[in-house]
Amino acid sequence: MDRLAGRIILLWGWRRALVAFAAGALAVLAQAPYDFFAVCFVSFPVLVWLLDGATAEPPARFLKRLVPAFAVGWWFGFGYFVTGLWWVGGALLVEADDFAWALPLAVLALPALLAVFYGLAAVLARLFWTGDIGRIASLAVGFGVAEWLRSVVFTGFPWNPIGYAAMPIPLLMQSVSVVGVIGMNALAVFVFSMPALLASNRHLRTGLVLAAALAIAHVGFGYWRLSGPEGASARSLAVRIVQPSILQTEKWDGEVRDRIFRTMLDLSAQPALADGKKPQLILWPETSVPFLFTERPDALVAIGELLGDGQILMAGAVRAEGSSGSNANARYYNSVVAINDAGEIVDAVDKVHLVPFGEYLPFEDMLASIGIEKIVQFPMTFSAGNQRHAVTLAGAIRAVPFICYEIIFPDMVKHDTAMSDLIVNVTNDAWFGDTPGPYQHFRQAQIRAVETSQPLVRAANTGISGFIDDRGRVVDALAINTAGVLDVTVSFPNQSSMSFADQRFVGPLVLLVLFGFACGMRLRQRLRPN
Known part of the structure; x- marks a missing residue:
């Protein structure tokens, strides 16, 4: 040596x-x-x-x-x-x-x-x-x-x-x-x-x-x-995770948007796969709604018809503020929206930590003048949300959504989940195919669950979607590049004594x-x- x-x-x-x-x-x-x-x-x-x-x-x-x-x-x-x-x-x-x-x-x-x-x-x-x-x-x-x-x-x-x-x-x-x-x-x-x-x-x-x-x-x-005993689980939540496996080249193709949306509805409407329990939460991946709800209010009607009494759909969608279309003052957000059984958007959480050069262009005016554009092509550059908050679900369960790579930031996740019960992660890793990227992304979600001592449900467009318990164990998951749904029951044991501080x-x-x-x-x- x-x-x-x-x-x-x-x-x-x-x-x-x-x-x-x-x-x-x-x-x-x-x-x-x-x-x-x-x-x-x-x-x-x-x-x-x-x-x-x-x-x-x-x-x-x-x-x-x-x-x-x-x-x-x-x-x-x-x-x-x-x-x-x-x-x-x-x-x-x-x-x-x-x-x-x-x-x-x-x-x-x-x-x-x-x-x-x-x-x-x-x-x-x-x-x-x-x-x-x-x-x-x-x-x-x-x-x-x-x-x-x-x-x-x-x-x-x-x-x-x-x-x-x-x-x-x-x-x-x-x-x-x-x-x-x-x-x-x-x-x-x-x-x-x-x-x-x-x-x-x-x-x-x-x-x-x-x-x-x-x-x-x-x-x-x-x-x-x-190996320690699990805390008493006084509450639980039945969740359906939807993985549509839509090709990235089709995501914003105007000719197939209706087909994509119908695929999401059909997967969500499948009979229960496990014990027959109706899901209380249906989770769609990041930007899974292929159009703006402000331009397609009929989509909200279709979602309302899909959902039964008390069900909530959390879907990744692009949210617009102000007039869309040619209005230069419109603002666009990469968001998770919560829709109730009446087809109403009852809550929305915008992505706070955007991807540079992907969702927005730093020094946009200067770089655009020399032909450099952001990778995600949408009518306008995304704006960052101001603050993340929990969405209240059935049984007063508080779920905090993190969109795409927001889940990789330990301090941010621990801070924003200080008063929550469940971590929700929606993403679209179709950009990277069947490479190490999606597996590494999923691993980081596992570690966030361990750090926060909170269960995590994850919906990814092409995978890996799954349910991770509060100790980082993968209870169930869908393989990469497969389309399907995953029905899981998330229980909420007592929290760890180790606090964020x-x-x-x-x-x-x-x-x-x-x-x-x-x-x-x-x-x-x-x-x-x-």
Whole structure:
């Protein structure tokens, strides 16, 4: 192991960049749908050894001394994001005539931008680098901070954070209910990097003990939480989840809109599949209504005729405020609307966190002048909703909707579900086909259920639709690219004693403890006699 580490430490130039890229690319296998987390015990030790050798000539100024570390972290991140997000380019090929030119931006430029955060992680780590276990702690802190920044900077894009590699199954997801994603990111890197100590044997026993203790606590807590008795379920909700599997190329085709809408109605009207219980809530995916209700009031009449007494339909739809058509003052929202058995819209929740370049165009006037357009083609740019709120369903059950990738933001979901009983996620992943994208999206919904200790129902146009309980277990789901309905009964056990405020405290506390450990080892190294 010493010999291998030495060769990696001494790499230079393009060879160092290539190994860093390969290590990052390998780490993607730990994410859904592969879930082979063991690869991280290779990727991160290699990253540690690369950073061991990331030094500049002694006369170099402070910032210049950090450039080699940034380069290593950037190449690691570039490999991670290129291989983990290549499927984003599929959205541009849906309308290839208009957007194929932007394919390199999605497949290469986006990963290059996200890799900057991992370059920053490496720089932060090198500031407190030592020759022993302290560097493992500093790397963990660096990634913890960088992943947090990735979730907030430039509206945020926390897709596939490293901590998810340690949560491939519900047994291993439960720790996130205590430390949050911030804590999981740091602790995962800390444990994954420990094999780097095999090369020097310095603090090897301490490192192995710490890694084993954390792993045992991780598994043990998961087992305890999953095996514990369920709270008494005083309420339940019968839900029908509709997955129509409409091709993205047909979604806004005016000639087939009536057929699409009829498909939604026919699927929703199917006889109950399970115990014959009539669904109290019918859930349609994001933008499943293929026209504006203001232009087609007959659609509301048809929905009212579909629904029985007391039933509610929650459907993803584009909502217009002001006159539609040629009126430039009209505003459009990507929304979830609740429709009662009289065919009346009784509530609506607008998407708050829009997708840049997808649902709106940053610096629209400037970019439009040079021919750059948003990917989602609709008469007007979407506007963001002001505030999310719960929709009250049968039995006074409060359901909070999240549209598409809003579900990937931990802090936002935990904050907005503080007073809810059920998470509703509607999405349209048809843009990405049968690629890792829909599986990764579904995994993030699982983890949100664990964090909030709330069940989650999810309707996706082409999949994956399903019901996830409050411990992240997939009770039932529909396979990707299949059309059908899923009837489930959601029960509402007592909530977890771990509150949102507790998680927000514990996650940063983990970073603080690791940072203190790294600083202590750094100080010890400086005070050690030569």
